[in-house]
Amino acid sequence: MAQTTRREFMLGEGSGTGGGPQNLHVGVGPAHPAMHGIIRIVTELDGETLVKADVEIGYLHRAFEKDCEQGGWNNAIPFTDRLNYVSPLINNFGYASAVEKLLDIDVTERCKYIRVIMSEISRICDHLTCVGASAMELGAFTVFLYMIKAREFLWELVEDVTGARLTISYGRVGGVKADLPEGFADKTLHAFKQTREVLDEVHRLLTGNRIFMDRMVGVGALSREETVGYAITGPLLRAVGVPYDVRRAQPYYVYDRLEFEIPTQKDGDNYSRYLVRMAEMEQSMRIAEQALAAIPSGPINVDFEGRPIDPAAYVDRGKQGKTEGLLLIPITLSPNLQGQQRAAYGRVNVEDKRVVLPPKETAYGSIEGLMNHFMLIMEGYGIRPPAGEAYFPVEGANGELGFYVVSDGSDRPYRVRCRPPCLPPLAALHRMIVGEMVADMIPTFGSVNMIGGELDR
Amino acid sequence: MAILDELRRRFGDAIVETDEHRGDLTAVVARDALLAVLAHCRHEAALAFDVLMDLTAVDYQKFPGREDGPRFEVVYHLYSIARNHRLRLKVRVDEDDAHVPTAMTLWPIANWLEREVWDMFGVRFDGHPDLRRLLLYEEFVGHPLRKDYPINRRQPLIGPAS
Numbered sequence: 001m002a003q004t005t006r007r008e009f010m011l012g013e014g015s016g017t018g019g020g021p022q023n024l025h026v027g028v029g030p031a032h033p034a035m036h037g038i039i040r041i042v043t044e045l046d047g048e049t050l051v052k053a054d055v056e057i058g059y060l061h062r063a064f065e066k067d068c069e070q071g072g073w074n075n076a077i078p079f080t081d082r083l084n085y086v087s088p089l090i091n092n093f094g095y096a097s098a099v100e101k102l103l104d105i106d107v108t109e110r111c112k113y114i115r116v117i118m119s120e121i122s123r124i125c126d127h128l129t130c131v132g133a134s135a136m137e138l139g140a141f142t143v144f145l146y147m148i149k150a151r152e153f154l155w156e157l158v159e160d161v162t163g164a165r166l167t168i169s170y171g172r173v174g175g176v177k178a179d180l181p182e183g184f185a186d187k188t189l190h191a192f193k194q195t196r197e198v199l200d201e202v203h204r205l206l207t208g209n210r211i212f213m214d215r216m217v218g219v220g221a222l223s224r225e226e227t228v229g230y231a232i233t234g235p236l237l238r239a240v241g242v243p244y245d246v247r248r249a250q251p252y253y254v255y256d257r258l259e260f261e262i263p264t265q266k267d268g269d270n271y272s273r274y275l276v277r278m279a280e281m282e283q284s285m286r287i288a289e290q291a292l293a294a295i296p297s298g299p300i301n302v303d304f305e306g307r308p309i310d311p312a313a314y315v316d317r318g319k320q321g322k323t324e325g326l327l328l329i330p331i332t333l334s335p336n337l338q339g340q341q342r343a344a345y346g347r348v349n350v351e352d353k354r355v356v357l358p359p360k361e362t363a364y365g366s367i368e369g370l371m372n373h374f375m376l377i378m379e380g381y382g383i384r385p386p387a388g389e390a391y392f393p394v395e396g397a398n399g400e401l402g403f404y405v406v407s408d409g410s411d412r413p414y415r416v417r418c419r420p421p422c423l424p425p426l427a428a429l430h431r432m433i434v435g436e437m438v439a440d441m442i443p444t445f446g447s448v449n450m451i452g453g454e455l456d457r
Numbered sequence: 458m459a460i461l462d463e464l465r466r467r468f469g470d471a472i473v474e475t476d477e478h479r480g481d482l483t484a485v486v487a488r489d490a491l492l493a494v495l496a497h498c499r500h501e502a503a504l505a506f507d508v509l510m511d512l513t514a515v516d517y518q519k520f521p522g523r524e525d526g527p528r529f530e531v532v533y534h535l536y537s538i539a540r541n542h543r544l545r546l547k548v549r550v551d552e553d554d555a556h557v558p559t560a561m562t563l564w565p566i567a568n569w570l571e572r573e574v575w576d577m578f579g580v581r582f583d584g585h586p587d588l589r590r591l592l593l594y595e596e597f598v599g600h601p602l603r604k605d606y607p608i609n610r611r612q613p614l615i616g617p618a619s
Contacts (some may be wrong), residue, residue: 058592065577065609066601070608101479228538231508231566242538249541387521390479391534391545392509402511404534408520419511419534427569455590 023051026438030059034137034442038452039426041441048437053430057423057455064457068416072382073099074173076416081167083418083454086124086129087397089158091454092171095416097252098392099402100171102385103355111175111348112253113295117188118170119394120284120291121158124195125278126397126449127153127235127284134274135206135448138215143202150198153191160184173383174356175349178340185292192285199281206274214350216271220432220444227268230428234399235276236448240268245397258290270447297347355383380409396421398449403439422448422455460504462545473549481543485530487521491548492558498544499563500534500575506535506544509560512570513579518552518604528552529580533560577602 023054029035038059063262064083067075080091107115132147155165160282161180162168170177206212222232224229224240237244247255253321263279264280265272345359353372362369374383387409393402406415425448432448434442461475464484471490476483486494498506511534517523527549535544538583548557560580571582572591579600582588590597596615599606 058590058594061592063601064605066608104479226565228507229565231564233508244538259608377500388478389481389483391481391511391543400510402534404511404513404532408516415515416521417511417513417532423569424566427566 004200021046027197028441030056034445035261036450036452038135038456041429041445043437043438043441048439049408050434050436050437050438053194053434053441055426055429057426059147060452063455065416068413070412072411073385076382076413078167078169080171080418081169081344083420083457084126084396084398084401084422084451085453086164087119087126088166088168089118089162089170089403090394090396092169093119093401094392094394094396094401095418096171096173097394098390098405099193099383099413101390101392102388102402102405102407103173103383103410105350105352105355107350108348109254109296110179112233112350112352114176115171116182116253116255116258116291117288117295118158118161118350120288121154121188123284124398125154126448129153130193130397130446130449131202131274131277133412134270134443134449135202135212137442137446138212140206140209140212142206144204146198146201150195153194153274157184157188157191161188172349172356174352179344179348181197182311188288188292190288195281195285196259198280203278206279215440216274216447217269218267218268219436219440220431221267221269222428223268226428226431230431232399233424234396235273236268236425238262238264239272239276241266244306246393246400250393252392252394254294255287255434257294258287260287265434270443288426310327348451349411380411382410384409393419396453398422398451399424401438401454418454418457420454420457422451426450426455463503464494464497468495475619481545482543483547485547485549488548488550489558491546492560494546495533495560495563498546504544505537505539507538508536508545509564509566510534510536512560512567512574514574514602516578516602516604521600528582529555529578531557531574531580538572550580555579556583558583559585561585576600579603 026043026045027040028043029040030038035041040056040059042054042056043050064079067079076095077092080095081088083091128147128151132144136144158168159165161184162170162177221242224242227237227240228242234242241264243260244266246252248262251384259284263276263283265275340359342359342361349356357376358369358372363373376383385407387407389404389406391402391404393400400419401421402419402420404417405413408414429445429448432444459476459483461482463487465472465475465549471487471494472484473487474485485567498504513532515530517526517530518528519583522579529550529552531550532546535546549558559571559578561571561584568587569591571585572589573586574580575582576590576593577600589595597612599610
């Protein structure tokens with residue numbers, strides 16, 4: 001077997017022996033700058049035309065699904081970060097939602113809005129990276145720098161909320177790690193304003209650009225039938241005119257309450273994909289803005305007339321003995337991580353002691369909290385969904401991201417399967433590039449937005 | 458549910474089991490009837506499952522209460538764009554008889570997904586023209602998502618023959 005692999009790198013068999021015109025075999029990647037590091041395309045060229053291509057993947061395989069079976073249900077969250085590392089928040093939430101479906105619990109309203117906002121911010125980051133990188137591969141380095149600049153504005157928001165830029169591990173089964181920080185809405189709106197300026201600039205640089213259009217229009221096209229047959233979803237499917245979007249078709253969280261459009265194009269070529277992605281970024285910002293305006297503050301301390309009451313004032317009144325009619329609210333200890341104070345934590349996590357870790361104040365401040373903490377952390381304990389299985393799809397940046405989880409009733413997942421949105425377009429990549437020029441392979445491969453972490457798992 | 462009723466009515470005993478759990482429709486199909494059921498789901502206008510969203514397998518060797526049953530379940534997740542509904546089809550196979558017919562004629566994506574199942578579980582797909590490993594390399598020994606494959610097993614080193 002190893003023998004054939006090496007021979008593919010050699011020039012066409014029998015070349016130079018006078019056997020007439022022969023096709024040239026070229027191995028592209030895995031260490032090729034435009035292969036984004038980790039896939040290999042074994043091509044057969046007739047002059048400059050691709051006559052055959054075999055796509056080899058798996059160079060970034062790191063046993064995601066096997067690893068998930070080794071620890072508790074929440075232990076898989078950091079692994080999901082590394083699936084689509086450009087928009088890790090969506091993976092977090094997708095996995096957490098699949099386990100929540102298995103547990104049959106419903107997260108709090110505020111948490112749903114937070115998940116929507118963070119998912120949309122991630123989606124913009126992903127599209128920015130994809131469009132920027134493919135423009136760079138066509139020589140438009142300026143666009144790449146502009147796009148990465150815009151992504152930086154958004155990643156700063158992500159950093160504010162999660163404490164990390166890439167490996168965010170923000171989702172939790174039953175909620176999220178912490179509430180949004182103070183002033184988040186204003187920062188987001190400001191970042192969106194800057195992002196819109198960048199997108200506007202990019203539109204002017206690329207959308208009607210002669211060089212860009214020559215390389216993108218009509219290149220890498222895939223018919224509607226093939227796109228559907230290859231189970232391609234997301235921007236590539238919408239670029240052939242099928243308005244399928246999980247957010248609209250089977251709304252989850254609060255997407256059914258928010259207004260947005262599903263941009264589509266007809267031609268299914270690289271240029272259509274570019275236009276779809278550019279339009280989707282605007283829609284994502286629209287969704288996030290609506291969600292920010294509508295986000296409820298969630299269950300908080302209220303007095304007996306239903307008015308919100310500040311914890312400090314609550315304590316003062318207690319000291320004066322004016323406790324009649326008031327709920328017993330423990331005092332808030334010193335903040336640990338911002339957004340993880342007990343009050344904030346309760347807003348974004350379900351009240352289910354079998355699933356959600358207690359806030360640190362409770363874990364350190366009361367024996368019940370400590371026991372609750374250990375019951376979820378100790379070996380052999382933890383979240384125990386009932387035996388069964390569930391599939392939960394969310395709209396990832398590249399299409400339908402589904403998690404299929406199987407539980408045997410124990411504290412560890414019996415099986416976690418990730419349906420990677422990147423795999424179907426890669427399975428169909430040879431259909432997009434065969435018959436075209438070898439140089440067109442690069443923009444087509446860029447428009448697919450291959451993310452190795454999710455493709456190879 | 459209407460879809461499951463319709464499948465039961467049409468295929469009778471070939472539908473071994475049906476189940477609706479948390480809103481997911483599931484039907485367990487006998488292997489002999491698998492291709493017929495898949496083709497029916499794909500082509501019947503009322504079902505119109507034009508997308509094979511996912512194809513994977515589960516190894517039930519260490520699942521409490523199912524240790525003695527058929528070892529593998531190959532799981533098909535179908536989706537219909539026109540009808541906007543989903544269906545999960547499962548087929549059970551034994552370890553020493555681990556093969557199912559390929560679905561490549563119905564959905565081209567089955568090509569890679571079946572290669573991945575072969576790679577990870579060692580379930581063969583009859584009629585698949587190119588059943589190579591997808592994510593791992595040819596020299597890899599074993600099928601790592603099987604429950605009896607320990608996570609820390611080392612593989613023999615490979616490299617260019619000297």
